[in-house]
Amino acid sequence: MNLVVPIKLVPDLVEELVIDASGARLDPDALRLKLNEFDDHAIEQAILLKEKGAGQVTVVAPDIEGVDDALFTAAAKGADRLIKLTGNWNNGVNNHALARVFANFVETLRPELILTGVQAHNDLDGAVGPQLAEHLGMPYVGYVSGVVVFDNKAQVRKEFPGGLIAEMDVVLPAVLGIQAAEKPPRYVPISKVRATMKTAKLETFPAAELETAGAPTTVRLFQPETGARATMLAGDADAVATRLVEIFREQGIL
Amino acid sequence: MNSDIFVVIEHLRGQVSDISYVMLAAARGMANATGGKVIAVILGHDVETLARDLAADRVLYMEHAAFADFSSDAYQRALEGVIKEHAPRAVLFGDTTMGGDVAAWLSTHLALPLVSACRTFRADAGALKFVSQICGGKMMAEGDLPAPTTLVLMVPGGYKPEQGRAAQAPELARVNAPALDDLRVTVKDYVEPAVGDVDVSKEAVVVSIGRGIQNQDNVELAEELAKALGGVVAGSRPVIDQGWLAPTRLVGKSGKAVKPKLYLALGISGAPEHVEAIGDSEMIVAINTDPAAPIFDIAKFGSQVDMLDLMPVLTEKVQQAKGL
Ligand SMILES: Cc1cc2nc3c(=O)[nH]c(=O)nc-3n(C[C@H](O)[C@H](O)[C@H](O)COP(=O)(O)OP(=O)(O)OC[C@H]3O[C@@H](n4cnc5c(N)ncnc54)[C@H](O)[C@@H]3O)c2cc1C
Numbered sequence: 001m002n003l004v005v006p007i008k009l010v011p012d013l014v015e016e017l018v019i020d021a022s023g024a025r026l027d028p029d030a031l032r033l034k035l036n037e038f039d040d041h042a043i044e045q046a047i048l049l050k051e052k053g054a055g056q057v058t059v060v061a062p063d064i065e066g067v068d069d070a071l072f073t074a075a076a077k078g079a080d081r082l083i084k085l086t087g088n089w090n091n092g093v094n095n096h097a098l099a100r101v102f103a104n105f106v107e108t109l110r111p112e113l114i115l116t117g118v119q120a121h122n123d124l125d126g127a128v129g130p131q132l133a134e135h136l137g138m139p140y141v142g143y144v145s146g147v148v149v150f151d152n153k154a155q156v157r158k159e160f161p162g163g164l165i166a167e168m169d170v171v172l173p174a175v176l177g178i179q180a181a182e183k184p185p186r187y188v189p190i191s192k193v194r195a196t197m198k199t200a201k202l203e204t205f206p207a208a209e210l211e212t213a214g215a216p217t218t219v220r221l222f223q224p225e226t227g228a229r230a231t232m233l234a235g236d237a238d239a240v241a242t243r244l245v246e247i248f249r250e251q252g253i254l
Numbered sequence: 255m256n257s258d259i260f261v262v263i264e265h266l267r268g269q270v271s272d273i274s275y276v277m278l279a280a281a282r283g284m285a286n287a288t289g290g291k292v293i294a295v296i297l298g299h300d301v302e303t304l305a306r307d308l309a310a311d312r313v314l315y316m317e318h319a320a321f322a323d324f325s326s327d328a329y330q331r332a333l334e335g336v337i338k339e340h341a342p343r344a345v346l347f348g349d350t351t352m353g354g355d356v357a358a359w360l361s362t363h364l365a366l367p368l369v370s371a372c373r374t375f376r377a378d379a380g381a382l383k384f385v386s387q388i389c390g391g392k393m394m395a396e397g398d399l400p401a402p403t404t405l406v407l408m409v410p411g412g413y414k415p416e417q418g419r420a421a422q423a424p425e426l427a428r429v430n431a432p433a434l435d436d437l438r439v440t441v442k443d444y445v446e447p448a449v450g451d452v453d454v455s456k457e458a459v460v461v462s463i464g465r466g467i468q469n470q471d472n473v474e475l476a477e478e479l480a481k482a483l484g485g486v487v488a489g490s491r492p493v494i495d496q497g498w499l500a501p502t503r504l505v506g507k508s509g510k511a512v513k514p515k516l517y518l519a520l521g522i523s524g525a526p527e528h529v530e531a532i533g534d535s536e537m538i539v540a541i542n543t544d545p546a547a548p549i550f551d552i553a554k555f556g557s558q559v560d561m562l563d564l565m566p567v568l569t570e571k572v573q574q575a576k577g578l
Contacts, residue, residue, distance in 0.1 A: 013390050013523070016546065026393075041495075099362065119354065121390045121525075126358030126368045126407060130326075134362040139327050139438035143351040155442070159508050160266055160351050163447030163501065166323065171438040177354075179508075184496045214361055216369045216384065216404070220396045224387070224548070230540060230556030237563035241571045244539065247555060251537055253459060253483070253516050254575050 001055035001149065003046045004111040005079070006102045006128065007039035009066055010120045019221045025092060026221070035070040038117025044181035045147055046115045047078040053149070056080045058109060060102065063204065064089045069193075075200040076188040082200060087207030094215035095128045102128065103135030104208040111173060113154060118142045118177035125215035133175035141170050142177030255402050257290030258342040262333065264352050265296070265304055266324065273348035275418030276410050278309045280375055281346055282417070285311075287377035288343050294424065295345075297321045297332050301426065309420040318431040323441035326355035328434050333360060335432055341403050344382070349407035351508075357405050367400040371526075374412035375399070387411070390525040391548035410530050450502030452486050455510045459485025459518075460535075462505055464528075465492045466521015466542065466561050473498050475565040476520065482572040488512070490522050506531045520561040524549025 011017060011031045018030035046057045059074045061067045063084035071082040085105055106114065114136075119127045133140035145165070146157035154170045159179055170176070233240045248254040259281040264271040274294075281292045294310035299322060301315040314336065320328040329352075337345055337360065347353030349370055361368035371386040373394075382399040387409060399406070454460055461480040467473060473487070480487045489499045491506060505512055507527040513534035520541045522528060529552060532538060540553035541561045550556045557564070 011389065013392060014544070017389060017392055095358075096362070096368075122388050123370050124386055124388060124395055126361055126370045127354060130355060130358035131362045134359045140355060140359060141326060141439055142355045157445070158351065160324075161271065161507060163504065163509055164266070165445040165447075166441045167443040167445065168325075169440050169442055174438070180491075180495045214365065214367050216367055216397045216400055218395045218397045219383075222394050222396070224391065224394050224551065230550040230553035232550075233555060233557040235559075237559045237567045240541075240557045240559050240564060241568040244555070244568060245571045245575050247539070248483075248516065248572070249575065251515065253537075254572065 001049070001053065001113065002109060002111045003049060003055050003057045004106050004109055004114045005039070005042050005046050005057065005059045006106065006114065006116050006132065007043065007059060007061045007070065008036050008098065008120060008128070009033040009064060009070065010036045010122050013121065023220055024218050028092070033064070033066045036117045036120040038119060038178060040185045041181040042115040042117050042178040043074050043077065043079065044183065044185040045178050048182055049147060049149060050078060058083060060085065060106065062087065062089050062093070062098065062101070062207065068202065071202060072197050072200060073188060073193050076193045076196040077186055082202050084202055084204045085207035086204050087210060093210060094125050094212050095123055095131060096125055096214035097210045097212045099128050099131035099135060100211050101207045103132050105205060106132070107136060113149065113172060114138070114175040115178050116175065118144070118179045124218065127177060129175050129177035136175070138174050139170055140175045140177065141168060143179045144176045145180040146182050147176060256340055256342045257288035258293050258340070259284045259288070259290060260293050260295055260337070260340070260342045260345040261310065262345065262347045262353065263294050263296045263304065263308065264348045264350060265298060268300070268303070270304055271348065271350070272415045273350055273408065273410055275415035276413045277346040277348065277408050278418030279413035279415070280408060282309065284344060284375050284377070284382060287380065287382060290343060293342065295333070295336060297329060302423070305426060306423045307419045308424055309418050310424045313424050313426045314429050315426060316429050316431040318434055320434040320437060324352050325437050325439045325441065326359070327437045327439040329356045330359050330363070331432055331434060334363060336429060337364060337403070343401070343403065344399060345403070345405050347405065347407050349409045353407050357407050361405050366403050366405055368405045368407070369399065370407040372406050372408050387526055390523055391529065392546065409526055411526065448500070448502050450500055452502070454486060454488045454503055454505060455512050457486045457512070458515045459483045460488050460505070460512055460514045460516070461485055461518045461520065462488040462490070462522060463493055463520050464490040464522030467493060467498070468562070470498045472562060475562070479565050479569045479572070482569045482576070482578070483516070485514070485516070490528050519549050519553065520565070522549055523547050524551065
């Protein structure tokens with residue numbers, strides 16, 4: 001079973017987000033990038049599938065800063081092949097372009113199952129998964145939180161609002177958008193990732209031409225303007241706790 | 255050029271989802287700007303019931319056994335023809351577990367632009383603009399809605415569902431469904447949401463923990479605080495995905511919506527998928543070390559203290575206040 005996991009890096013939201021001089025995008029110099037958390041779940045789900053039966057897991061990513069770490073971590077968890085697609089990623093890239101690049105390359109791997117994060121917090125032109133599926137002529141199911149594979153089909157658990165789950169059959173080859181792996185992504189100690197760096201090989205392939213059509217152009221980025229922001233309580237934990245008890249009293253909660 | 259706004263009505267097991275009404279409300283504003291009509295598109299059966307309170311000028315519907323459950327494959331094939339034939343100014347989908355499986359596929363397939371996470375629209379000198387909410391609610395992105403046709407995935411929050419409801423049923427027009435044999439995606443069964451010891455949607459005090467709780471051992475601190483306050487512990491998705499709390503305690507898009515007297519959000523950033531389910535709370539208090547956390551935008555009171563420091567102290571003070 002040939003499992004392929006296309007991943008992308010996204011801005012780490014723990015850092016302050018700075019809008020650049022153009023006003024239309026985040027300042028790349030002020031960003032710290034990290035693996036899209038849903039892609040992390042996709043990697044985990046692929047490795048869980050591999051562990052349940054025969055299979056090879058290939059992780060594919062655009063070659064941008066920080067991607068080596070993400071790929072070596074995937075290898076330390078059990079991924080077999082690590083692939084970087086080299087191209088002119090400097091100006092950022094939308095999901096339409098990314099899906100085309102992934103489709104172009106992933107096709108050569110002849111995957112039976114493609115697992116990718118169901119979305120990323122910076123998606124502005126839809127998710128990568130369904131676009132990739134269309135390019136490859138495969139069916140797509142997103143918001144998946146569990147996968148079992150049979151001969152030529154996958155049985156997936158798809159989430160609906162409110163916690164309802166549909167058990168669905170999907171004919172393979174297929175693309176699945178992973179919302180959550182069956183188990184939380186495993187933790188690998190840094191020492192193991194370092195050891196993997198010495199043995200695992202990063203393969204590079206040129207990405208196809210970046211073709212960004214299909215995505216809107218952002219004219220302006222801004223912080224959400226809010227009505228009334230919270231009244232902030234100052235002081236240490238003790239002072240805040242004292243004030244909160246007063247507030248709870250006033251509100252009739254205590 | 256067709257100036258109509260199409261809204262793909264989302265429904266599940268006979269119920270029209272709130273996001274459909276939100277989209278109809280948005281579509282009305284857009285249609286006023288374009289001079290077009292609001293057209294609801296329903297794939298399903300028993301369409302009369304589904305359509306009865308939609309604030310649309312017209313309903314285009316397709317009936318087929320394949321629409322009894324949601325199949326991305328069936329939806330994609332059915333909508334492809336409708337969109338191609340009418341080429342409306344915009345087609346709105348819910349940015350949900352259904353719309354998300356369909357719109358991006360159609361965008362690629364029909365070579366039409368797509369905007370996701372859209373919260374509101376604006377008409378500016380006749381031109382339509384979208385405003386999308388990205389980066390976990392920390393950024394808004396605004397741009398022109400490309401002409402002649404754009405597909406849009408909409409999130410809740412920008413319009414009230416009531417504005418998308420009408421007293422009178424719209425006129426219905428039937429469209430033939432395409433051949434939908436050999437579907438590659440089919441529903442076999444449903445698993446109902448687990449029923450647990452408590453129903454967080456009915457509690458008056460909810461102490462809700464997010465990733466800021468850091469590990470399972472700390473969950474006890476929240477349990478103690480909830481107990482002192484006479485409430486229950488709930489959590490954000492990462493906490494539930496880690497297995498630190500039962501799935502019944504999940505608050506948000508994929509869990510429960512809550513409306514307590516007090517929603518105490520500890521170490522929760524305030525991502526849109528979480529926030530959409532807590533807006534009916536009487537009072538939200540947020541504790542988060544990040545001053546830019548979007549949760550502070552909807553909280554009444556907030557503090558940047560470390561939740562791990564606060565929980566034991568607050569528990570003690572609450573107990574004292576109650577004379578325990
Ligand atoms: C289809 C879909 C459905 C989803 N459904 C849901 C849902 O139902 N419910 C849900 O919650 N999410 C849902 N999500 C996930 C959602 O997008 C967010 O990822 C999630 O809500 C983030 O949870 P969080 O706030 O706990 O974590 P984070 O966003 O990581 O935030 C943690 C916060 O804790 C703060 N913090 C850290 N340490 C401390 C400390 N010591 N003291 C105080 N503060 C601290 C940080 O500043 C940060 O703001 C869904 C996503 C998708 C794609």
